[in-house]
Amino acid sequence: MTDVTETAAAGTTDWRAWQDSWDRQQEWYMPDREERFRVMLDMVEAFAGPTPRVLDLACGTGSITDRLLTRLPGATSVGVDLDPALLAIARGTFADDERVTFVTADLKDPQWTRALPHDSYDAVLTATALHWLHAEPLTALYGRLAPLVRDGGVFMNADHMIDESTPRINAAERALRHARMDRAKEAGAVDWADWWDLAAKDPALAGPTARRFEIYGEHADGDTPSVSWHAQALRTAGFAEARAVWSSPSDAMVLAVR
C-alpha cells in the first residue's frame, strides 16, 4: 500500500492511497465499518437489483460508491458532500468512471436537491455523517429525501445511534471501545486530527483542506438520536416502513422503504 506521506512529499498525489488512508482512519473509530457497508449493499440488491441508481449522501471520499461499484458494477452513483478536500479525493479516484458524478452541496440548504442531476433514485445511502446535523435540520433533510426515493426504493442511514434509556450498557461499551482505540493509537493508528494534518501537507489537498476548516472547523456539531427516533422521523417524512437492519453496541443502520 502506498504511504500518503511519501506521495505528498514527492509532489504526486495517489488518490487510491488517500482512500486507503481514510478507510484506516475511519476504521479506528468503527472496526465493523465494512460489515455495515456489506449489509447496506445486500439490502440495495434486495430492493433494486444489480443496476441501481444510487445517491451517496454526505459521501466524503466516496467510500459507499467504491463498495457499490465493486459489488454491483452495473450501478451508477451520485455523491453529494460539502467538504472540498474529501470531494477532491473522491473526484480524483473516480475521474475516469462515467458511472459516477459528484456534487457539492450543503444538506442544510433547503434548495440542495436542485444541484442533483436526477430527481429520482433507487437507493439513497449514508454512513457516519448525519450525526453532524442537529435533530431539527435532520428532520427537514428526511422530508426532502423522501420525494427523491422512487416508490419501493430505499433510504439507509448507518450512524451512531444512542439509546439514552440504557446508560450502563452505553458506558460499558464506550469504555471498552475507547480502551481499544487508545491501544491502537499507541501502536500508530491515525486519528481524525492526525489525518487532517497529513492532508494539509499534500500540495494537492492543502488548499481544499484549509477551506474545509473554514466551513466546518474541526467537526460540525450534531445529535445522535436513537434508532426509534430515526424510524419515526422517516415514517413521518413519508416512508412506508422503517427499522434497523443492522446494529452494533454503539451504532445502527436504519432502512426505510418508500
Ligand SMILES: C[S@@+](CC[C@H](N)C(=O)[O-])C[C@H]1O[C@@H](n2cnc3c(N)ncnc32)[C@H](O)[C@@H]1O
Ligand atoms: C465522517 S464523514 C463520512 C463520509 C463517508 N460517508 C464515509 O463513510 O466515509 C462525514 C461526512 O459528512 C459530510 N457532511 C456533514 N455535514 C454535511 C452537510 N451539511 N452537507 C454536506 N455534507 C455534510 C462531511 O463533509 C463528511 O464528508
